[in-house]
Amino acid sequence: MESSNYLRRLAWEARWRLPKEEAEEIIADYTELLEGDSRSSKELFRDLGTPRQAVRLLDEKDDAYRRWLATLAVLTLYIGVPWVCLFTQNHHANYAIFLLLLGAASSIRWFRRTEQENPPEKTPLPRGLRPLLALQAAAVCVVIAGWSGIIAVLNGAGWILPSQMGVLSAWIFRLAGTAAAGIGLFGVIRARMSDRRWITLYTFGMMTVVLCVQFLAHTSSMNLDESLFAWHMLLLKRSVLTLAAGLIASGVAIC
Numbered sequence: 001m002e003s004s005n006y007l008r009r010l011a012w013e014a015r016w017r018l019p020k021e022e023a024e025e026i027i028a029d030y031t032e033l034l035e036g037d038s039r040s041s042k043e044l045f046r047d048l049g050t051p052r053q054a055v056r057l058l059d060e061k062d063d064a065y066r067r068w069l070a071t072l073a074v075l076t077l078y079i080g081v082p083w084v085c086l087f088t089q090n091h092h093a094n095y096a097i098f099l100l101l102l103g104a105a106s107s108i109r110w111f112r113r114t115e116q117e118n119p120p121e122k123t124p125l126p127r128g129l130r131p132l133l134a135l136q137a138a139a140v141c142v143v144i145a146g147w148s149g150i151i152a153v154l155n156g157a158g159w160i161l162p163s164q165m166g167v168l169s170a171w172i173f174r175l176a177g178t179a180a181a182g183i184g185l186f187g188v189i190r191a192r193m194s195d196r197r198w199i200t201l202y203t204f205g206m207m208t209v210v211l212c213v214q215f216l217a218h219t220s221s222m223n224l225d226e227s228l229f230a231w232h233m234l235l236l237k238r239s240v241l242t243l244a245a246g247l248i249a250s251g252v253a254i255c
Contacts, residue, residue, distance in 0.1 A: 207246020
């Protein structure tokens, strides 16, 4: 029992700190070494070191780990900047699409480059990926519903005041964006620890956050000199481009 606990902790450390192929080799070696071992935790720590120490010995300069931490920081920045914009007066909707493209390209490139050289030809999607993708898709639907409510109010619907609808929709966009960003970063961690296809949550989450920024920026910057139709068409062009980029990136990530 103690050896299985040691192996579980070592597997977590190896997959977190090392590229996938190296991590799996280490886990296999220690699994063979500790098969049938009856030593206690204290004895294992004394003889083999802690799981973290055992893994760090194989990457003494921490080069692979530093590269991974740098990548994680960059991916967090890409999704974090538009998320922060949801809670500020400066939404920068015109630049958010570029962050989406950079974040999607960087995440896909990193995890494809660091995957095993000979991955299985056909493997089922990781357990739990589909429900979380469905949850993110639901967040997009909620965002679109919030925007539809704004359109209805502007066209004379009397079930809520325009000012109240503006406040309600703003919080819909913020909450949906926050949920999408959190699930997206969770996908990055899962992609590191197990299957690279978890990165699909990140690309889809980036798309959702950028959509929220675009909708929120549009509702807070109405140009009274333009017609209502022209105002809608500007957002439609942005959102269609964002949806296309996000869905294409997610399709590439999940393949």
